Amino acid sequence: MKYINLSLCLIALIFLQCHSPNSNQDEKKPDINRFEIELVAENLNQPMSMDVLTDGRILIVEKDGAVKVFDPYSQLVSTIAQIPVNKRFNQPFTTSGKKYDADDGMHGVVLDPDFDNNKLVYMYYSPEGEDSKSVLARYKWEGNSLDLNSKKILLEWSTQRERCCHWGGGMIFDREGNLLIAIGDNSGFNINDKDGDSRRTSGNSNDLRGSILRIKPEEDGTYSIPDGNLFTKGMEKTRPEIYIMGVRNPWRLTMDSKTGWLYWGEVGPSTDEFNRAREAGYFGWPYFIADNKKNTAIKTEYDTLHIVNNSQYNTGLVELPAKPIPSIAWYDRNPSELFPIPGSGSLSAVGGPFYRKADFNNAERPYPAYYDGKWFVTDYVRGWIMVIEVDDEGNYYSMEEFMPEGTFKGINDMDFAPNGDMYVLQYGHDSYAPYARDAKLFKIKYNGGNRQPIAKASSDKIAGSVPMKGRLLTEGTIDYDNNISQYNWVLTSESAESIEFSEQNPDINIEVPGVYQAILTVTDEEGAIDRDTIEITAGNEPPQVSIEFPESNSSFYFPGDEVKYSINISDDEDHQIDNSKIKIWADYLPEGFELQNFITNLKNSPIHFSANSILGKQLINQNNCTQCHRLNQKAVGPSFYEISNHYKGKEGVYAQLSEKIMGGTKGKWGQAEMPANPAVSLVEANAIVDYILNSTNSTEDKTSLPRSGTLKVANKDDAGHLIFKASYTDNGWGKISPLETSTVLGLKNPRVFVSSYDTTSNMRLYTPHFKQPNHLIPNGKTSYIGLNDTDLTGITKVGLDIINFAKIEKSNWKISLKANSPSGEIIGSSMLDNLNEEVDKFIKIPLKSTIGKKDLFIVIENNNYQKGMEVFEIRSVKFFK
Template sequence: MFPLLNYLTLGGAVVSVLGLLGSESGKLSQPASKAGMAQVDTTKRPEENRFTKTVLSNDLNEPMELAVAPDGRVFFVERGGKFYMYDPAQKKTRLLYDFPVKAVEKYLNGLLGMTIDPNFSQNHYLYFFYTIQDKDQTRQRIARFVMNNDNTLDIASEKSIIEFPIDLEVSAHTGGSMAWDTHGNLFISTGDNTVPFESNGFAPIDERAGRLTFDAQRSAGNPNDLRGKILRIHVEADGSYTIPEGNLFPKGTPGTRPEIYVMGCRNPYRISVDPATSIVYWGEIGPDSGTDGPQGPRGYDEFNQAKKAGNYGWPYFVGDSKAYHQYDFASKNVGSLFDPAAPVNNSPNNTGAKQLPPTTKAMVWYPYNKSDEFPELGLGGRCAMGGPVYHYNAALQSKTKIPAYYDKALFMYDWMRNWVFAVRLDDQQNFQSMERFMPATGDFRRPVDMEIGPEGSFYMLEYGSVYGIDNDDARLVRIDFNPGNRTPVAKVAAIDTIGLAPLTVAFKNKSYDYDKTDKLRYQWRFEGNKVASTEANPTYTFRKNGIYNALLTVTDQSGKSSTDTLTIKVGNRMPQVTIATTDNSTFFFPDQTPLRYSVAVSDQEDKVIDRKKVNVALTYIPKLAGNDQPMGHQQISASYNLGKSLIAGSDCKACHQVAAKSVGPSFTEVAKKYQGDKTATAKLANKIIIGGGGVWGEHAMSAHPQLSREETTEMVKYIFSLANQPTDNRLPQQGSLVLKDHVGNEAQSRYILTASYTDKGSVGAPMPKLALTKNDVLVLRPAKVLGAEADSVYKMSKQGRRLGNAKHASYFVLKGIDLKDIDQLTYHYSSKDETATINVHTDSPTGPVISTLNYAPTGEWRNYSDASTPIQNPGGKHDLYFVFDKPGSPDKPLISLEWLQFKRKEMAASAVNKTSGK
């Protein structure tokens, strides 16, 4: 979104913004390590409805990292400094301490992480990663504290374990996660602490004088610096630390730090260690370029695995060790590629050894666009987070533990794309496959940390929808598995839910139980707490005006129950709104044909219709480029403003709000800045796609090559509309509209005429006043219909824009078609060597025939021809069934249909005149 920050800084974790969410359902990927490797048997995947997500603590403010104690207490921190404990016995969250950390909004540091000691039950040690400042020096500190038996933090017990300076003016890339291996070694992730915003989304290796913070070679690429690393140390009882064997640089190696286990990290924001193997996993938040360029490859996020100490390449390499070019930021000269087998750090800002270890490629890597190697990850914004490895314990007495199906699976997640994947590894711990976890019911809201509790349940911190503010949906949640009896699902419906007293309502029970053998009991409450009926489908009469919540409780034979409610409004009747036209009510045509319309409004209680409460509006929606799905009536009528709808379906709100400032400027600010600039719409629509910066400070906008120019144009139009409060642009209830917006861009576009009326409210009903709104929608589609826009098909298939694989008795359907003023159909088709007949039936495959075409072969499937035939108007709207008839060739493919066009008499006559030269 414009003017999107190209990075979202989560306590220093910089992530790219925007991108329409496009993750696919979790299909297994092909093996990446060994051909022919056995795949996970997905037929044994547990039913998703057996997983339950429970909110433990809500309305948090920038939650960062959590740790679960052996007794079930959950500790977690917020970036601003608050340290909390969720008490499972009391089911309450308590604030234990507010750290005086350096968490100024501009710098985005603060209380970034926490963990508990592996021997917490005996020593009560807690560890915190936070930012401090004294004597004008800012440092990152990892400190140990003692937790008292009364659930208070012993502040006096603080021992600083390790500290390292940071450049505070860099508002990005601070890492902050901690984890332990089986040997009691502590792993600490640190970001490269480098400004990423002036490198065009490529490697920040600016060696010019005065540009220290723009050179990641001084940190991530420097063996003598602790930033851009994963450190491994062993904390001793007195608070000092020792260096375990097997780190990347043996102690005493010139120009190196022995604490380094992994180097070459950009921002390893969340790490985890497999408790069985001590292998380290992390999500690496990558650079921003949406396309490859002269400086090197486009940006990739990564999920990494370190079986042993190693160099993972940044800032010289990204993804599967794709190399950047050496680049002179002063002259803009592009040099040779860096060598992944023998990288060299010759930066004048490097204080360590120049010869670096060879690089290790990522385990999984993915760009903004769909990944060729890992397509199941979808497309859009990126923010990789490394999660835990789950080990199923059959002996664990727990009713909620995650099932054996996920044994030894690594759980990884993405903050921007709101998904969690279970990654499968082979016996050598190499990547094997992945599948999405809880794709339908997870409702993950920017997962920022995920851990496994002692009972085998998952705990997750969700950051919430909007970056940098106190989100209502920032929360601590627990995910449990139910292997036994499931709670029934109560669901109630009724037709007549609005009317005057006495109002008799026939209730329809649509409840169900996943355990189909359970017998269900029903309790209905209509007015108050008294049970009024135990029938499955009762009828009840409401005798007084008012608003009632009819409540249904469904209970299974084990006693588990759930409830559902339905609002009944007594004291008013719904107004009636109808849009009528004397023109065709299904299609618009290539020319600028006027639409004559009238809106009728009536209300049984309102003697006089208030015309000010009648809203009539026309909206034009162009084709969404790249959208292979036809745009049906339900999809379109759900939103009347395309730009607003596109923004709502994207991640724009992560950094921008309509009027309030977030991490980026508000949309209103952007609109006012460009007010009066006639070139701004095209310029900014292009900028959303290609990225760029320099307008709103140091932050840049990430590239979004997955968006079409039509989509970004509509986004910008919507934003610009916010510069001023909209004026009253309602249309009259009757008139004529010239339809001209589609000229030159007709395919798959729509005009939507909407009308609504809000009545004066209830008659004699108690407060609140029962005002009701009714609306009607008229959707006009192009008269040229792509084959793939068929509402349904039978014994044929959609193939991109076309329909194909039709055989004898195959058909496709177009629903709700008005043929007023239409007398001809034209088909654009190919057929290699078959003649056949297309009969158009109304309302069923055997209904009356209103059109017949006997078409000839075109010689080759790639050769398309047009064939026209008359069509009769039966009056009104009908479902049209296009049935293919070739009784003598029941199995031969008959046709490839790209489009068909409904033509008016004058259109057909015009075509004849052009052909004859008149």
């Protein structure tokens, strides 16, 4: 729960410091591999906030008003209530998503400190109806549902629904049982517009918006005002509920259980903040940001020591509290000069839990004392988690990234469970999208003891003729504690005869043809074990299959061009290659799909499946469609064969079935209802339909491509990889079954986004928006981008896609194209001011004739570079014939 018990925490802390034998070890920075990220729940619908019960269950509220519970024991998510909330603006204006989509809806949830006895839950939301307002409501949770009839409205206030944004939403109880509620400024981005003027909210002492409130809930569903708020009760033109005034969009509250001080993240206009309040105070928005820098959006001059709110919409005090409290840490779109905050570009600060180990004295796996007194924070856009250490006054002391290997998309809330695990609630980067694929709940567990080894079995040869000599390998086996005590291999034949090896990487010599199992068992000094198995086939050398592109570029395809290809096949046992057993396939992988996953599925797919069909099958498995549909057997719903036979050949079938997949349907095949799948995009739905319609086809419905030939490339610029697959199944040898070798190669679109380049140096990452690929910005006198193993045959120019080229075209930047190393042969070079942005928006650098594959380095130099000077963003690089 989001509240603390100070006396118990202090007693536990003293006890631990005096009696813990591992206290010194516990205070060292732990290895990052001691933390494990585990996905525990998905298929959530815009999750906004959560709170943790003392029994470990997680209470989650969603933007559309659903109240859900995750049970860590059953691993199930259940819905206990649906609160009617407002979901739309009145005007067609939004920062993301479709028109009218609103930040309004459900905002926050917190459990009563005495929840185990009184079962009370508090929620902050904007109710459904014509009356534009927000409320703080209390409900009783009985059994498996929230009693909606038990609702008590403690507090309500008027809002505007004309323009977005900023509702805040964090809530927490302090140690005196006071409830704190973070409320955003409910304002747009133009301070000269009524709905954008946050002086009427955050700068208004008579308005609850743009504040953090502090009230004392009473048993009868009312509230009282505790001592110590910013304004005394009865003071003219003020609201006594206000504890913190002058915030923009406070995002998640936490408290230090040792000091009782309040911490929160705050989303700013272009500078985001991490804030701390030791007592009631004024934090300056919209007049100040960060460490009390003036807000440049306010054009009129104002005295920083005598702040006058002269907005025509202000209903509160004209003279505001002087000298606002500054942030303890802040950052903007540029690299942070003061704080080690990673990345640059778009940003959205989110506060997380403040950790005190004394709060988890009896926890199963508490985080180590190294994190004691540190505040976990995140950024919704950039995805990192940081820990901020503060000094005895609660001021910034240091900061470091937590679990830099972790990748998150759109964290909305974080909190610790009683057992010590930290839960991370992820909204995802698809704003306003119901059931977005990244809307998930994770937990991050800490292992302070022995870590189980991870066995990885391999061999330098997994198939071959006899006598077959090889070596079994443990390469890739991991033990983070470095205490493996024993390696054991068992090589077993089909007749169950076996031989054991105690060496780590034993040599083997198989003389009898057959299929063998090689089982690796790894044991550490604590007795923890892990196993891995590989299969070895002796008696048949696998065929060799290669794909070549004679007279064509082997890295890129070019729209409207032709690709010449040739398939080479050899087999030691098959003296004549059986052409009927050759399968050659080519198709486009649409943009936006992960290449390696596709290649894995392609190798096991029949030749008559298109790339879309293969993707469709992959998506069907990911979305658990097989729970209701089988390939050729009726289940809850019709089989894919039935659907294919019914719809194939009908006009508009793709649009019709895609709509059913995304929106759901009922009654077509009986009484069973197919639920909606709003997280499935139209492109993905079409791929699923493609698989279903092709499920009744056989291999004979599509013939293999010839062993050599020419393929016409589609004349469009937005296609993804052009994938070739060639396979050959040999005739086996003796009693050994035939072996198949599949080779897959992909040709890239000639436009390559820099976010997918292989190497960079002295380039900083810039995140323009979380739905766009990252850009790179030169960050020194010499920087470079590298793309490995790139065929430059036939390439005459390399084009740079530079954002706002006009700003730097007359500058001292030099671009060099170098082969094989950043200091290698120069194969193209130019000063930027000698180049022009062409009609296609690319800055093109001539490339001298180069044959074959090279590691290509784009080296960017400026001897006059210094921090703060005008720089440029590179979005992509394009290769031209």
